[in-house]
Amino acid sequence: MAITSIKNLKEFSTNNDRFEGAHTLCPGCAHSMIVRELMNCTDDNLVMTANTGCLEVSTAVYPFTTWDTSWMHIGFENAASSVTGSEVMHRVRKKKGTLPDPDAPVKFVAWGGDGSTFDIGFQWLSGAMERGHNFVYVCLDNENYANTGGQRSSATPIGSTTSTAPAGTHSYGEKQKKKDIVAIMAAHDAPYVAQLAPNKWKIMAKGFQKALDTEGPCFINTVSPCCTEWRFDPKDTITITDLATDSLMFPVYEIINGHELNILYRPKNVLKVEDYLGAQGRYKHLFKAENKHVIDKIQKDINEYWDMLQRREEARI
Amino acid sequence: MAVKFDLNEREVWDGAYAASQALRQAQVDVLAAYPITPSTPIVENYGSYEANGYIDGEVIMVESEHAAMSACVGASGSGGRVATATSSQGFALMAEVLYQASGMRLPIVMTVVNRALASPLNVRGDHSDMYLGRDSGWIQLGAFNAEEAYDLTLCAFKIGEDHSVRLPVMVHQDGFTTSHTAQNVYPITDEKAYKFVGDFKPVDDMLDFSRPVTYGAQTEEDWHFEHKARQHKAIMDSRPVIDATFEEFEKLSGRKYKRVETYHMDDAEVAIVALGTTVETALVAARELREEEGIKAGVVAIRVFRPFPLDQVRLALKDVKAVSVLDRSAPGGAMGAFFNEVSAALYTTNARPLVTNYIYGLGGRDFSIAEAKRIFKEQKAHADIGHITTDIQKFSGLRGPEFGYFQTLRG
Numbered sequence: 001m002a003i004t005s006i007k008n009l010k011e012f013s014t015n016n017d018r019f020e021g022a023h024t025l026c027p028g029c030a031h032s033m034i035v036r037e038l039m040n041c042t043d044d045n046l047v048m049t050a051n052t053g054c055l056e057v058s059t060a061v062y063p064f065t066t067w068d069t070s071w072m073h074i075g076f077e078n079a080a081s082s083v084t085g086s087e088v089m090h091r092v093r094k095k096k097g098t099l100p101d102p103d104a105p106v107k108f109v110a111w112g113g114d115g116s117t118f119d120i121g122f123q124w125l126s127g128a129m130e131r132g133h134n135f136v137y138v139c140l141d142n143e144n145y146a147n148t149g150g151q152r153s154s155a156t157p158i159g160s161t162t163s164t165a166p167a168g169t170h171s172y173g174e175k176q177k178k179k180d181i182v183a184i185m186a187a188h189d190a191p192y193v194a195q196l197a198p199n200k201w202k203i204m205a206k207g208f209q210k211a212l213d214t215e216g217p218c219f220i221n222t223v224s225p226c227c228t229e230w231r232f233d234p235k236d237t238i239t240i241t242d243l244a245t246d247s248l249m250f251p252v253y254e255i256i257n258g259h260e261l262n263i264l265y266r267p268k269n270v271l272k273v274e275d276y277l278g279a280q281g282r283y284k285h286l287f288k289a290e291n292k293h294v295i296d297k298i299q300k301d302i303n304e305y306w307d308m309l310q311r312r313e314e315a316r317i
Numbered sequence: 318m319a320v321k322f323d324l325n326e327r328e329v330w331d332g333a334y335a336a337s338q339a340l341r342q343a344q345v346d347v348l349a350a351y352p353i354t355p356s357t358p359i360v361e362n363y364g365s366y367e368a369n370g371y372i373d374g375e376v377i378m379v380e381s382e383h384a385a386m387s388a389c390v391g392a393s394g395s396g397g398r399v400a401t402a403t404s405s406q407g408f409a410l411m412a413e414v415l416y417q418a419s420g421m422r423l424p425i426v427m428t429v430v431n432r433a434l435a436s437p438l439n440v441r442g443d444h445s446d447m448y449l450g451r452d453s454g455w456i457q458l459g460a461f462n463a464e465e466a467y468d469l470t471l472c473a474f475k476i477g478e479d480h481s482v483r484l485p486v487m488v489h490q491d492g493f494t495t496s497h498t499a500q501n502v503y504p505i506t507d508e509k510a511y512k513f514v515g516d517f518k519p520v521d522d523m524l525d526f527s528r529p530v531t532y533g534a535q536t537e538e539d540w541h542f543e544h545k546a547r548q549h550k551a552i553m554d555s556r557p558v559i560d561a562t563f564e565e566f567e568k569l570s571g572r573k574y575k576r577v578e579t580y581h582m583d584d585a586e587v588a589i590v591a592l593g594t595t596v597e598t599a600l601v602a603a604r605e606l607r608e609e610e611g612i613k614a615g616v617v618a619i620r621v622f623r624p625f626p627l628d629q630v631r632l633a634l635k636d637v638k639a640v641s642v643l644d645r646s647a648p649g650g651a652m653g654a655f656f657n658e659v660s661a662a663l664y665t666t667n668a669r670p671l672v673t674n675y676i677y678g679l680g681g682r683d684f685s686i687a688e689a690k691r692i693f694k695e696q697k698a699h700a701d702i703g704h705i706t707t708d709i710q711k712f713s714g715l716r717g718p719e720f721g722y723f724q725t726l727r728g
Contacts, residue, residue: 045526049391062540065531070523072394073533074417078387081379085349085391085399088375090524092346093397096373098517100525124387127380 006041006205015040018068024058028227028234030241031055031140033198035111038138039069041205042212044105046070047086049079051116054147055140077121079110080128080137087133107212108135114155115145117221118179129188129217136211136218139181142226150229154179157249158301159294160282162229167285172294177301185219186255192218194254194264199241203252203264210254223250231281243276248306253313261312273299319344320370322507330502332466332495336402336428336488337362339470341372342510343426346397346517349377349388353407354440355492356430360402374398382407386414386425393423394532396519398474400425404492405432408446412453418485419454420548421532422520424477425485427455428470431593432492433680441681442492444592444645447622448654454548456486456555457622461596463500466490468572474514475562482555483520489622493681494594505570513569552624559621576621577629581607585615587696588634590659591643592619595677595684599643602689614693619655627662634659635668638700641692645678652710652723671699671727677713688713
């Protein structure tokens, strides 16, 4: 049974802590906040799988584990497949009467970074979504291969510099537009898909609860600012996330049954994208005169996307 | 409860159907698979058992072989009986996860219907996929016909799931020659078969919430070596469990299996060492040569490819004068891998038979009785003269110019 009442952050952050303190994520990394939000918003047992990535390498280094719950890592690409193996095995064992505690409520959750979700594990995720398993897939989107030192992914936004698409005298960095993973997952006719942000923790917790309580395959993309590769002070993680959501670089919204779109957070004062870009080292080069057009392009893309989201919300399609 | 499946005392099954029936009788909980020729009928047959209520477990039809083995790993960690089947390119695609299944000590059973690896693309049987898995930490059993495919699949569950073993097991059968060739099979009853395999008893069960477990941790230079050494110990220590399982199966069925099978080896002067359906071809050749020409020919067949039965191989070959080891896989710039292993086994004894290597049957090229006879006769010539007169590595059944590599430096 999921917890439904969340009174305040202090109570919530200490509730039911199954993601224990010992891990080796960077100070200021948003991953641990997001993981704890999910694990603290339910009392159900959790069976979790993780793709290779920052979260995985920082939480299960033998002989230690951060996870006070069932947890499995196989490879870079296949957490969505392994969690579906667990989910089906649970159903079969329940039917055959071979579970240790047949009535124990359980949720199945798979974790991936944007590298494994948008790129190398995309097929495995798509297959699991299409088959309709009862699980939640959460992408910790920090827009690069942070675990291996900041290479580009197909989640890397235009204009940012990464080690494999660096800015230089002849390049402003990443040239490709970020893949719209939320739309792609919604197109799988998934019952619940959302993009959430850890600064809006109540919205995030409610979104997680909704996904956990929804029968069928659910997908959530979470914004996870990476102080190491985005190049900002570790103490500013939530400030950067505020800039991300309030500039609409990361709109917070959900899509139900593939078509019913709801915007979950509308900033009172929409910030210019310069405010968000200027706070991070990865966009520093864009503020040179010759790269100004890239900032204009990013702002134009944001405006158009926000407009599209609002039209979809209104039209319910 | 599953619908009862009526079996006759004698059935006419191909190897694929035989394997599917063994999976049904073992009451597999989860089978995750992706179809690929020639293993596809196993998945199709098993899917029809689900559709018609003959099983209580479930089938997950995933989108690739990599996902198939990944779902098998997740399911096996979740405390139930798990199986799959594949061939060739599918096997290659899941190779990454094979190592993870064995490293996590998960007793998954997989039928591998042996097929050549591309390029060029080829759907016929050879052993290149089996060789690809030889360092993956899986136990590898070899069936030479449909009945053995059935028998060994039942044995595979019992061996892999034994708590002193806890390792995944492959059961190999040759593509088409076994998988699609209908033969007489004498199945045992569902009740006896399940009793033999036994209930699945989970270890480190992800669905036991009273005791959370972490699977697939990271180890670097501080612990990795110890983990891999212990994994090796586990597969080496599986040998007595395999022997005991084969003995118990013999009591049940009357059919006797050994890790190394020997045919006419008591007085053999020359021998062929082989894998898969080639064993039966070589056996016919040996019998005929004994009758026709009085050549004391024998055959040594490897039933358990991993753990490699080094001790039994050298014992089987200690009294022969000349041996040819047959590799059905492109060696890629070396002597055949199987030749190397058999030669290494012989080098640890005082016996020094003359050993040659034949590469044969790639991509399903037929290996005939006549070819086997020719190889036996060549070994006989080597035995009589006391040294190898040909190249050490040769090709049998190859059209065009002959290829051969390396000459003996022995007397």
